[in-house]
Amino acid sequence: MPDAWTASIPEPLSSMSVEPLLGRDYDSDPTLVHERLRRKYGPVAPVDLLGMPVWLVIGYGEVLQILQDKSEIWSKNLDNWRARAEGRVPPDWPVLPAFEVNNSVFRDGQALRRLRDAWTAALAPFQDPARPQAQMLENAVRKYADDLIDVLAEGTSGTGWADLSAQYGRPLPLMVTNRLLGFESARGDDVLMDVWRLLDAGPDAAAASGRLFAAVTELAAAKASRPGDDIPSYMLAALPDLTLEELARELLMLPGLVADFTGTLICNTLAEVMTNPDIRASLSQGIIEETVNRVALLNPPMANLTFRFPTVDVKVGRFVIAAGDPVMVSVAAAHGDPLFGGTADPGAIRSTRAHLAWGAGPHRCLGQRLATRITTIAVSRLFERLAHLRLALPADQLPWRPSPFMRSLRSLPVRFELAQARVRTGGPGAVDEPGTPVSQAAAEEPPRSALWRFLRALRGER
Template identity: 70%
Template sequence: MSVEALLTRDYDANPGPVHERLRAEYGPVAPVDLLGVPVWFVTGYEEVLHVLQNKGGIWSKNVDRWRAHAEGSVPADWPLLPVFQVNNSAFAEGATQHKLRAAWTKALAPFQDHSQPQAQLLEQAIRQYADDLIGVLAEGGPTGWADLAAQYARPLPLMVANRLLGFTAARGEEVVMDIWRMIDAGPDAAAAFQRLYAAMTELATAKRQHPGDDLPSYMIAADPDLTLDELARELLMLPGLLDFTASLVCNVVVEVVSNPAMWETLSVGAIDETVNRAALLNPPMANLTFRFPMADVKLGNYTVAAGDPVMLSVAAAHADPRFAGALDQHAIRSTRAHLAWGAGPHACLGQRLATQITTIAVQRLFTRCAKLKPALPPDQLPWRPSPFMRALRSLPVQYELAASRVPAPADAGVPETRPAGGGEAAEQRSRSPLWSFLRGLRRGR
């Protein structure tokens, strides 16, 4: 059957009406064209949940199950191909997936269990990173304009990634920028993946020789049999998770400053509810990477052939009338049955970490700022064109700092992976390309 292109200018600006039209024409599963490749696009909540849960074991994420790819009919330069060729636990199945996710669970535990000293130190660090970023805004005076996406939401998780991975600040910046290039499926996505893989292999090698108090070292301790290739490919997932977190921070801020109900939940201290509502209303990971049925299967109004690519839309599922229509919009607490964190065997293992970063980022921002006013109406905000993420390209706001604001540190810099004093370490921080870039954004406004 003929299919229409999914990623149009209308879709980038506002995917909601496109989801509604596809649902009205095809039902909960629609045939679409994704950058020249035909895929099944799932917009129904029940159908998305059914595939995610994979109770019958029929759905695979392994790219080897993709019939068109195996037959050589997917162009070698298709911009999304590098995403599916990462070959880590996000795309694994069976015993391999269980082994890798077990290593993740053990390695993340010290950072996600608040009774552990690593988690307590990380929380302190996140708060300091947030205050340092807001401190750069404060250098321009108590009032002004800022792009919260570029100057706050995106660099904050970058700092956390540097700390967790044990990268130097400058190396971590390069890694996260390449993650953005790969996720956004730009023309240099393939080259970005090669650089990322090299960087993670280099890091994995270093941590085998000199373990530290960081995620790669904990993963090695959890499973000493991990090969360098396996470890490097697993580590590629962390900056992607934190880019998701940056988008969630932006989406929470947008909802709070434009939705009185969201502001009310924040003002009474229900920050966890504020974050949850934003994840429900505007999930950062709008569409998930492909699943492939290992046998012909009925899905929606169609029979999907074995090996056909199926793309699950979390954003469309949340707006499905069968799901959204049953929600109480006036309830004090919104449902936790949404799919922003996935479900089933590939559910996000870093949910607590991402939620913690988002919660602290939003808390510090609205504590330090007496006023935040969007510079653009919500329907005019610029979104990054991406097949997967629903992420703002910029979030311009007018701010007014609270009178009791914390002074900006005299030597603000991207925090190192370990505490650093003055002298050479301080000089390295002051020369950080990221910090210079952020100050340049402030001066350029």
């Protein structure tokens, strides 16, 4: 091994030669990019992220050590970002708005523990299967799934084409988010559309972000005076000194935590089922739950995590990372590390749970059980309602959404045939019964709101 691999290199990140992380190669197969960086640099590499130099940690052991840090050497607080403090981060840097929300994602120590305790209490009723809130939520997820599948089936003669990303995987967890937040249906519909605009980072994302923050601030105030059976009310009950601004900033995480992450997990799991005949042959609930874990391992929805900043100079791999340098840990790259790869057999249906898709340490995801359950129900319901579901493109030609953090499909085109149709005979939680094809049935129609008009427009209808 060359001496350079073991030598400390205190060269400032800002003066180093860095290569772009994102690009056509990364979009099509990030594994190849990770392997190239690993061969050249070892477990940590200097890369360019949309015009900013950052450290990318790609070794499993190094990623795990940083995530599990309890000494607060690795801070999430943006005040420790030296380039930002010195005014060297351009105000129009594309990732900056997502970093400046100033919620618990970017807190450390006691400030983090205070807010996470509130989140733990607020999520508990929806994650404990023995609680009525969790049971009602599961019934609601099934109803949302059926409503979306009904739209897919409208006007078909038993066969059809759909984009399961835009028409199923993404809207379903957005609807769950709306329920967890406790919005009134009319206002919630507008919020859902703004969340969609924000996550797509299009030209109207900035305006959508402003409207969204205003909406959740208004919601926080409403729940403070009129509590309900929802996340904001439970957070206020758990932490009475939580200010309305703090609560609004925390609530802004839900679209990412529940909607974007879970929507990505749903789509990635659907693609895995459709391309793996062994899994497709036995879609029991246990197999689907195991497939969700397998997908989290082999294709984690959040491939790269938001920055950490060392509070002191620290050696990682062959480099000395200076205090205040931005460090992005790559979960996807860590899972591809040969030192961890022996536990990730791509041919096995059952896989290890020693992966990092849900994080680790002080910032580990608190909603793992909720996201897994939503995904399991969504996948199960789709395969119950649609038969002969198959990709409309070869798996290696599926388009991926360019993103420095998420590894999500831009679209998931499929062809399907309707299974024996099922007609709902009641409201949420009602038992379905065999009946005539949904496209002809007198099933309960979803409200013709902006969201549903948008979803129908995706089918070419107005």
